[in-house]
Structures are given as C-alpha cells and as structure tokens.
Amino acid sequence: MAAARTSALRAERLSDGVAANRQWLACAEKAYAAAVVDDDRARAVALANRCTDHLLHAALRESRRGWMEGRRHVGGVEMQVVFRGISPNLQHALELSRAADVSMAIYDGKRHASIGFGVPLVAMSPRCDDRPACALLPVEGVFRAVTAWVEPAVGDGLPVLVVADPENASVPAALGALSVDRSAAYALGARASALNRQGVWGLLGGKKVGHRAGVYLLEDYDPNRRPVVMIHGLGSSPLIWAKTSNAIWGDPLLRRNFQVWHVVYQTNAPLLITRRRVQTYLDAAWRALDPEGDDPARQGMVLVGHSMGGVVARLLSADSGEVLWSAAFKVPPDSLQGAPADRDVIRETFLFSHYPGVDRAIFLAAPHHGSPAADGWLGRVMNRLVGRRAPELKALARLAQAQPGAVREELRASYLQSRLNSIATLRVAQPVRRVGESLMPRPGVSYHTIAGNLTGEQPPGDGAVPLDSALLPAAASTLVIDADHYLYQRDEVVDEVVRILRQAAVTGR
Incomplete structure (x- = not known):
C-alpha cells in the first residue's frame, strides 16, 4: 500500500505525461495487489481506482476510438x-468514454451509479447487421456500461487493462463489488440521436422517422425479464422516456425484473393504423428475439404510453369485437371487395385482439x-399540415372507390380522399374514435x-387533454397532478411509474 501511494505522489509531481502515466500504472498495479491481501482494503481500492482513472483520462484524451x-x-x-463478459452486441473496435464525463442533463442531473472497484466507462460500437436482432439496436450504435481496472503483470508479461461488463464479470472477493454507472450509456447515446427532430417531421409527413420505426432495446435482451414497452405521443420520440428509463435502471428490484423497450413510430397516421403498426413492430421483435415463442419474458409485458401513445397502449390491451367495424362499414368483413392485400390490411386495422x-x-x-384541441384552430391548421401518405389509407381509398356502399356515409368522403390522419382521429366527434372509447383493457390487464x-x-x-378525457373507470390507480401535457418530465410522475412497476415486480403480475 505504501509503495502504491509513493507511485501516486511521484505521478502528481511529474510534468512529463508518459512518465507520469508510468507512475499511475505502477500505483494501480500495487494498489490492486494490496487490496487483495491488505486489511485496509477500502483505501487500497480507492487508490487503485484513482490511479487507473488518471491513466485512462490521459489515454482517452489521446483517442477514445479503436x-x-x-x-x-x-x-x-x-x-x-x-475484454471480459462484455455485451456480444459490442462489436469491432470500441469507443470508450469516462462515465463521469457524460452529462446527466437529459435526466435533470440524476445519475444512478455505485462506487466499488474499478472505473465506470461507456463502451460504444456500431450496431451489427448479421442477424435479425440487430435491427432492434439503435441506429446510433450500441452503448453499454463497462468498468475498467488494472491488474499487475504476471512474470514477464504486460500489465493488464481489463474492460468488463460490471454485471457479468467477477473479481477476487477481497475487492468487493465492481463500480458501475447505469445512467451514462443511454445519456451518451441520446446525444447522438436525431429522433426529437425527426419526430416532429414525422408528424408532418417526413419519412426519416418512418424508416426507423420499430421496437428498440436499450440493453441486451434477457429472456427472463419482462419488457416495459414505452410508446411516445404525437410529434414526439422515445427520448421523452429518458427519466423514466433511468429510474428503472437505477432501481435494483426493477432492474432484476424488467427490461426497457422503446417504440419509434411515425405519428402522422390515424390512430387505428398506428395501433396495427405498433403490433407489427412488437411481432417483429419477438420473431427476432424468441422465434420459438417460449421465453418467460413474453408474459407479463407492461405498456407505458403518453398522449396518443397511451391510447395506442389501451387499444393494444383490448379486444375490438365488431364495434369499430360497424362504425366504419355497412357490410360484414367477408363481403369486402378489392385486392386481398387491401382486405387484409383493413381487417387487421378494424378487427383485432389484445x-x-x-x-x-x-x-x-x-x-x-x-x-378538443384537435377541433380548435391549431388542430385545424395541423390537420392540414399533417401527412396523409399512409399506405393503409390508400387501401381504404381503393375500397371506398370500388365499393362505396360498404363504407358509412359520414366517412366515405374522408376515405375516398385519404383525409384521415392522427389529428383527425383524435377529434371528439370522429365516429370511429367515439365508439373506440368503449374498448377497455381486457379482464386481467391492470391499468x-x-x-x-x-x-x-x-x-x-393539462392544456391539451381534458381531465375527463384522460380518466378511465376501474383503473387500478389514478394520479392527478398540477402539470401540463408534458408531465412525463415531472419527478412525481416518474416516481408513480416506479411505484406501479415495483408493485408488479412484487406480485409477479
């Protein structure tokens, strides 16, 4: 231990960078050895961490890549x-960053980290393209928490810099638990994301967010942990879920029981079309992750939705029966005319199970x-701007043209002219939306x-959604706070989601 402290003092006095780094390395090696056998383990670990951090700080200033x-x-x-036990999704040469250097602004400063042995880092690599599950990784790349430490040279060998997954790698018991920063990886990845900008353009008909539509995993898939599937609202993106996701990763009970999945979708399409699309994204994710269909993670999924995403979550939890079909059409499903592909899309949109x-x-x-905001002047303006290019609408238009008598009169013109979009289908008086109010989560789904x-x-x-529109009968719990429509930013809302998930983890459902 004394030898390690001496090396640290020498390093602090040296102006030559390489010479100082040699001393930081010597300190890290000696402190590691002392921590394994010394009674003053805590001080030895702290010194090993400090010396390793100095060495890495210098190295990462030179190059974070390769x-x-x-x-x-x-x-x-x-x-x-x-590398020990790092994510198999981290491929090729890694880019490393010190977790302590990553801003927590996206979480309003809340960092979930625990200090043990080693220096927390973030490792990043481009996403893979050699298997179906690669499509479930963010386009910006794979960002994962790792921890680094120095082990002494053995014999004539070199000192070893270990970069490890803090959840999977092990160290001698005398060193205790590894340090880990559970917040920095997502925060660093979010910096590179264009999703916020693309979300707005997606509402107005821009195609970029549509090309990225799907389910994205923010951590390696675990067949035993239940997915928390987060669905954003109009003109938005999954970045709104940063604080909620961070809270889940920072809670040991939730971390053991749940994994976070984010949904990206283009928000200009009508509500029922969006519900169908999100279902197809989930189906694609499960085909890639669990083609046999027997993973425990498939049971006990939790949907979390904001604004229109909340309505989508409700419809994903419900059985449609015939009510939506009857509100839109005057003939039974088997009497539809037109191309088989068009008929299939229309049936899947208006007839579905939970x-x-x-x-x-x-x-x-x-x-x-x-x-009512959808009926107001801003809603009318937005309704003119919001894109109507959904291919599903083209199927409806072809049906209305080929078989006009099959469509109810009050909807025929909007179907013929593809005049439906996400804004229009949130109007209070919209016929299909109005009957869709009756579709509640099936028995057994706690909401x-x-x-x-x-x-x-x-x-x-909240200034956008009336309180009586947001409230539902028979909810397992209801929280109303003094907040605007963007209440996902509020700590009490994040705390409430955590409370609900903790209850689900304890009860097992």
Whole structure:
C-alpha cells in the first residue's frame, strides 16, 4: 500500500505525461495487489481506482476510438487490453468514454451509479447487421456500461487493462463489488440521436422517422425479464422516456425484473393504423428475439404510453369485437371487395385482439375520449399540415372507390380522399374514435392513469387533454397532478411509474 501511494505522489509531481502515466500504472498495479491481501482494503481500492482513472483520462484524451483486445499503448505505456463478459452486441473496435464525463442533463442531473472497484466507462460500437436482432439496436450504435481496472503483470508479461461488463464479470472477493454507472450509456447515446427532430417531421409527413420505426432495446435482451414497452405521443420520440428509463435502471428490484423497450413510430397516421403498426413492430421483435415463442419474458409485458401513445397502449390491451367495424362499414368483413392485400390490411386495422402477454398498462395524459384541441384552430391548421401518405389509407381509398356502399356515409368522403390522419382521429366527434372509447383493457390487464390538471385551466385538464378525457373507470390507480401535457418530465410522475412497476415486480403480475 505504501509503495502504491509513493507511485501516486511521484505521478502528481511529474510534468512529463508518459512518465507520469508510468507512475499511475505502477500505483494501480500495487494498489490492486494490496487490496487483495491488505486489511485496509477500502483505501487500497480507492487508490487503485484513482490511479487507473488518471491513466485512462490521459489515454482517452489521446483517442477514445479503436479499443481492441491485445497489446496497446495506454497513455504512452504498453499494456495488454482484455475484454471480459462484455455485451456480444459490442462489436469491432470500441469507443470508450469516462462515465463521469457524460452529462446527466437529459435526466435533470440524476445519475444512478455505485462506487466499488474499478472505473465506470461507456463502451460504444456500431450496431451489427448479421442477424435479425440487430435491427432492434439503435441506429446510433450500441452503448453499454463497462468498468475498467488494472491488474499487475504476471512474470514477464504486460500489465493488464481489463474492460468488463460490471454485471457479468467477477473479481477476487477481497475487492468487493465492481463500480458501475447505469445512467451514462443511454445519456451518451441520446446525444447522438436525431429522433426529437425527426419526430416532429414525422408528424408532418417526413419519412426519416418512418424508416426507423420499430421496437428498440436499450440493453441486451434477457429472456427472463419482462419488457416495459414505452410508446411516445404525437410529434414526439422515445427520448421523452429518458427519466423514466433511468429510474428503472437505477432501481435494483426493477432492474432484476424488467427490461426497457422503446417504440419509434411515425405519428402522422390515424390512430387505428398506428395501433396495427405498433403490433407489427412488437411481432417483429419477438420473431427476432424468441422465434420459438417460449421465453418467460413474453408474459407479463407492461405498456407505458403518453398522449396518443397511451391510447395506442389501451387499444393494444383490448379486444375490438365488431364495434369499430360497424362504425366504419355497412357490410360484414367477408363481403369486402378489392385486392386481398387491401382486405387484409383493413381487417387487421378494424378487427383485432389484445396483444398476447400484456398484463399491465400505464396511461400518461392520454386522450381516451378525444381532445378538443384537435377541433380548435391549431388542430385545424395541423390537420392540414399533417401527412396523409399512409399506405393503409390508400387501401381504404381503393375500397371506398370500388365499393362505396360498404363504407358509412359520414366517412366515405374522408376515405375516398385519404383525409384521415392522427389529428383527425383524435377529434371528439370522429365516429370511429367515439365508439373506440368503449374498448377497455381486457379482464386481467391492470391499468393505471396519470393525468395533469393545471391550476385555473378550463375545462380542467393539462392544456391539451381534458381531465375527463384522460380518466378511465376501474383503473387500478389514478394520479392527478398540477402539470401540463408534458408531465412525463415531472419527478412525481416518474416516481408513480416506479411505484406501479415495483408493485408488479412484487406480485409477479
């Protein structure tokens, strides 16, 4: 231990970078050895961490990219780099960043980290393209928490820089648990994301977010942990779920029981079309992850939706029966004319069953009974701007043209001219939306409501969704707070989602 401290003092006094790094390395090696056998383990671990961090800080200033296993000069000092238990989704040469350097602004400063042995880092690599599950990884790349430490050279060998998954790698018991930062990886990845900008353009008909539509995993798939599937609202993106996701990763009970999945979708399409699309994204994810269909993770899924995403979550939890079909058409499904592909799309849009495996849903500021904002002047303007190029609408238009008598009169013109979009289908009086209010989560699905009620707002609500539109009967819990429509940013809302998930983890459903 004394020898390690001496090396650290020498390093602090040296102005030559490489010479200082040699001393930081010597300190890290000696502190590691001391921590394994010394009674003063805590101080030895702290010193090993400090010296390793100095060495890495210098090395990462030179280059964060191109980290591979094998011999490498780290801060000018030759070492053997070894990866242990890191994610199989981290491929090729890694880019490394110190977790402490990653801003927590996306979480309003909340960092979930635990200090043990080693230095928390973030490892990043481009996503793979050699298997179906690669499509479930973010386009920006794969970002994972790793931890680094130095082990002494053995014999004539080189000192070893270990880069490891803190959840899977092990160290001698005397060193205790590994350090880990559970917040930095997503925060670093979010910096590179264009999803917020693309979400707005997607509402207006832009194609880029449509090309990225699907389910995305923010951590390696675990066949035993239940997915929490988060669905954003109009003109938005999964980045709204940063604080909620961070809270789940930071809670040991939730981390053991759940995995976070984010849905990306283009928000200009009508509500029922969006529901169908999200179902297809989930189906594609399960085909890639569990083609046999027998993973425990398929059971006990939790849907969390904000705004229109909350309505989509409700419809994914429900059985349509004939009510939507009867509100739109005057003939039974088997009497539809037209191309088989068009008939299939229309049936799947208006006739559906609950998504298998969902047993809980959380609705945030969801306009279950429509939104007067869609009927107001801004809603009318947006309705003219929001894209109407959904291919499903073209199928409806072809049907209405080929068989006009099959479509109810009040909807025929909008179907013929493809005049439906996400704004139009949130209008209070929209016929199909109106009957869709009756579609509640099937028996056995526990659902929860979180709504905003701004002081002085008339009618009561969050400024976009009236309170009586967001509330649902028979909810397992209801939380109403003084907040606007973007209440997912509020700590009490994040805490409520955590409370509900903890209850689900304890009860097993």
